[in-house]
Amino acid sequence: MVKKQVRRRKRRKSKQALIGYLFLSPVFLFYSIFLVFPIGFSLYLSFHRWNMLTPPLKARYMGMKHFTYLLIQDETFLIVLKNTLFYALGTVFIGMILALIVALAFSRTKYSSIWRFVYFAPVVTPPVAIGMIWGYLYRPTDGLINTVLRWFYLPGQQWLSSPAQALPSIMITGMWAGVGFTMLIFIAGLKGIPEMYYDAARIDGANFWQAFWHITLPLLKPTILFVLVTGMIGAWQVFDLVFMMSSGGIDTGVVPFESVGVVALHMYQTAFRYMRMGRASAMAFILFLVVLAFTLIELRVLRRGGVESY
Amino acid sequence: MFKLRPFSKGLIYLILIIYSIGVFIPFLTLGLNSFKSLREIFLTPFSLPSYFRIENYAATWKQANLLIAYINSFTISIVSIFGILLTSSMIAYILARYDFPFRRILYLYIISGLVLPARLAIIPIYLLLRDLALLDTRIGLILVYIATGIPFSVFILKHFMEAVPVEIEDSARIDGASPWKIYSLIILPLCRPALVVVGIFNFVAIWNDFFFPLILINSRSKETIPLAISVFFGEYANQWHLLSTALWMATFPALLMFAILSKQFISGMTQGAIK
Numbered sequence: 379m380v381k382k383q384v385r386r387r388k389r390r391k392s393k394q395a396l397i398g399y400l401f402l403s404p405v406f407l408f409y410s411i412f413l414v415f416p417i418g419f420s421l422y423l424s425f426h427r428w429n430m431l432t433p434p435l436k437a438r439y440m441g442m443k444h445f446t447y448l449l450i451q452d453e454t455f456l457i458v459l460k461n462t463l464f465y466a467l468g469t470v471f472i473g474m475i476l477a478l479i480v481a482l483a484f485s486r487t488k489y490s491s492i493w494r495f496v497y498f499a500p501v502v503t504p505p506v507a508i509g510m511i512w513g514y515l516y517r518p519t520d521g522l523i524n525t526v527l528r529w530f531y532l533p534g535q536q537w538l539s540s541p542a543q544a545l546p547s548i549m550i551t552g553m554w555a556g557v558g559f560t561m562l563i564f565i566a567g568l569k570g571i572p573e574m575y576y577d578a579a580r581i582d583g584a585n586f587w588q589a590f591w592h593i594t595l596p597l598l599k600p601t602i603l604f605v606l607v608t609g610m611i612g613a614w615q616v617f618d619l620v621f622m623m624s625s626g627g628i629d630t631g632v633v634p635f636e637s638v639g640v641v642a643l644h645m646y647q648t649a650f651r652y653m654r655m656g657r658a659s660a661m662a663f664i665l666f667l668v669v670l671a672f673t674l675i676e677l678r679v680l681r682r683g684g685v686e687s688y
Numbered sequence: 689m690f691k692l693r694p695f696s697k698g699l700i701y702l703i704l705i706i707y708s709i710g711v712f713i714p715f716l717t718l719g720l721n722s723f724k725s726l727r728e729i730f731l732t733p734f735s736l737p738s739y740f741r742i743e744n745y746a747a748t749w750k751q752a753n754l755l756i757a758y759i760n761s762f763t764i765s766i767v768s769i770f771g772i773l774l775t776s777s778m779i780a781y782i783l784a785r786y787d788f789p790f791r792r793i794l795y796l797y798i799i800s801g802l803v804l805p806a807r808l809a810i811i812p813i814y815l816l817l818r819d820l821a822l823l824d825t826r827i828g829l830i831l832v833y834i835a836t837g838i839p840f841s842v843f844i845l846k847h848f849m850e851a852v853p854v855e856i857e858d859s860a861r862i863d864g865a866s867p868w869k870i871y872s873l874i875i876l877p878l879c880r881p882a883l884v885v886v887g888i889f890n891f892v893a894i895w896n897d898f899f900f901p902l903i904l905i906n907s908r909s910k911e912t913i914p915l916a917i918s919v920f921f922g923e924y925a926n927q928w929h930l931l932s933t934a935l936w937m938a939t940f941p942a943l944l945m946f947a948i949l950s951k952q953f954i955s956g957m958t959q960g961a962i963k
Contacts, residue, residue, distance in 0.1 A: 395788035397867050402782050402794070405775040405838075409798065412835030416812035417804050423811060434815065483703040495947040496708045499715060502946040503939045504896040504914040510921055510935060511714045514928065520733055522717055554710070559892070586696070608840075615807045618898040622918065642807060642899070650903065655811050662808035673803045 417666075423659035430653055437656065444660035455661065458639040459668070465549055465640060466613035473553040473560055474605055480557070481564035482594075497558040505555055509622030512551040513538065538623055541637035548623050548638060552616065560605050567601030568594070603680045607673055614669050617642040641665050715939075721932035729928050741929075748933040751924075753908055757916035757938070764826055764912060765894045768833035769887050775834060776841035776886065777879065781871050783842070784849040785857070795846070801839030806832075807899055814903060824906045832904070833894050841886045848882035849875065884952050895942065913938050 419434075424444055428437035448455045484493055500508065515522045516537035524534035537547045571594065579589045617640070624638045635644075641661060649658035721729050722744055723737040749755070783795050806813075813832055814823070822828030852875065860870050876883070898914040905911055911919065920934050 394786045398782045398786040398788040398791075401778050401786075401867075405779055406794075408775070408831075409801075409835055409838050412813070412816070412831055413801055413804075413806060413809070413838070414797075416806075416809035416816060419812035419815075420809050430815075480703060480707050483700040483707075486697075486700050487704065491951065493704060493708070494951070496704075496711050498946055499711055499943055501892060502895065502942050504898065504917070506896075506898045506914040506918050507935050507939050508714075510917070510931065511718055514931075515714060515717065520730060522713070522734060525734065554714075558711075611803065611805060615805050617807070618896075618914070621898070622921075645808070646810075646899075646903075649811055659811055662811070665808055666804060669805060670803050 420659040420662050423656050424663045425660075426656045428655045430655055440656060444657050445664070448657070448660055448664065454636060454639070455641075455644065457636050458641055458644045459664075461545060461638065462614060462616070462640045462642075462665075463668075464545065465552070465616055466610055468546075468549050469552045469556060470606065470609040470613050473557050474602070474609070476553065477557045477560035477564055477605075481561045481568060482590075484561065484565055485568045497561050499558070500555050501558040501562070503555070505618035506622055508551060508555050509619045512547075512554070513623050516547055539633065541633045544624070544633045544638045548619055551623065552613075552619055555619070556609070556612075560609065563601060563605055564598070567598050571597045599680065603676070606676050606680070610672055610676065611669060614665060614672075615642050616640050617646070621646075715943075718932050718936050719940075721928060722936040724929055724932075726927060726929045729932075744929055744933040745937065748920075748930050748937065751930070752920040752934040752937070753911065753916050754913075754934065754937055756909060757911055757913045758941075760826060760910060761895060761912040764830055764833070765891055768830045768837065768894050769890055771830065771834040772837035772841050772890050773883055773887060776838050777845055777876060777883065778871070779838070780842045780845035780849055781875055784846045785854075795842075798839055798842050801836075802843060806836035810899070810903055817904060823904060824910060826910055829900060829904055832900055833890075833897075837890045837893075841890065844886050844889075845879065845882055848879055852878050881955065884955075888949065888952075892946075913942075 423434070423437070425440055425442070426434075426437035427440050427444075428434055480497070484497075487493060518524060518534060518536050518539055521537070523537070527534055536543055538544050575593050575597075576589055579593060584592070620638055620640050620643050624633065624635070624643075642665075645658045645661045645665075648654050648661065717734065720734075720737060723740040723742075724744075725741060728737060779798060783791060783798075817823045817828040817832070820828070822831070856874060856878075857870050860874055865873070896914065897912075898918065901912045901915040902918075905915060908916075908919070917934060917938050921931060924930050924934075
């Protein structure tokens, strides 16, 4: 009797496995070919010197030379890596705080469909277009921003034309473009907090700030983790805005590459302008590692703070 | 909810109004400039146009290749989303419900794509598409988008499916439903909120993407909206009346469309698709 049951369970399990593999295998193969294989291949390329003209498997083996070159000799790469770090940390953290403030305000209003349109607008505008619009607004002589500053008797700034201000200017634009999406996630998170917690807090005589610190923020932690992790992964790869607002674009300021360059842009130029595929792959791989390390740290820190899921 | 004093209520509206102004001024400037002549833009950049120059639109529509770009962007986004939803929901369902060897490892294998940014594998992707003769084709771009969309989508969908009660499936199985039937007729409809969220997440990313088309697409007949704008920008540098018109036409219709869809999105999110 028992034996029969075990056999039946075993048969059921192997049937499950069969169906499982059957469902999975085509998608799996596709995923492996179009995402995992390229990532692995970029690791291979990063140890070779290759200009795309010869067959890639005959490329000359370079060992760790690309990596040592990038991390020790090449000054541009380290500066660009630092710019990217600055961009990612700045836009994600400041953007997150701004998004939370507006999301809190938003969750207390009626007429939500109008406000929804407001914060969705930048999200669905391609960053290429946003970069152009802001390039126009930032113009030192007749741009909107300097004009407004002058109304208030404040000095106009050089914005994209100044090496020191160019990257922060792009970051402001980046936040303008990204805050809406972060807000959207926060609003969903806020709606998921049961009303009764607030009712209980009110009965106990808590004020708004106490409720915020002891109810809203702790319960919002999974949302914050989600926003932080996805936001950082996106910000590390920033490309479009910098491409349009630095020397790639026209009519905006022309500043040296070192003051605005980010890894994705540097990699793009190294690969597709100078045809140094190996070195560009090594850059990509260093960034892989940095992103991975940061993601693991974020997960660890927030997990310790009481986030159980993921 | 806490009852708000009039002061805090005022503060809330102040925040929202400042935010809205900040969001809309760039769009408004763009919209106004699209009706002006170049001279007017430089002399009176922020006032209403003296008369509405419709001819800007006629001139730009054709030059900027916007009709073709719109068709391409739509086709590529919709087909990619459909592909992502189909593939990801299948993987997510199997991983959430079936028990077989290496299940956990397979899940991690898929999820690892979340921290391995696809943009940085662009060189091998370029080579792969070149060797498959898919470079400069819409299909090539769609395949790349589907692959890069899978990790995030599986992650969200699996979480959501695990919360769906198993009893519903069990009763269907007893009634003799096949695995495919259970998946397509029971699981998919139940996961609608999560599917909507995943769909819109990916739609936004694909619709706005500039990086992959820039590298993988060459011919103007295949370019997407972001690529079309950047090409137009290169050709008509400083012609801000035409540039504004092109940008306005490239962004406004999409804006309207998403405004309508966003209600779906919010309800999908609040039904627990993202936790």
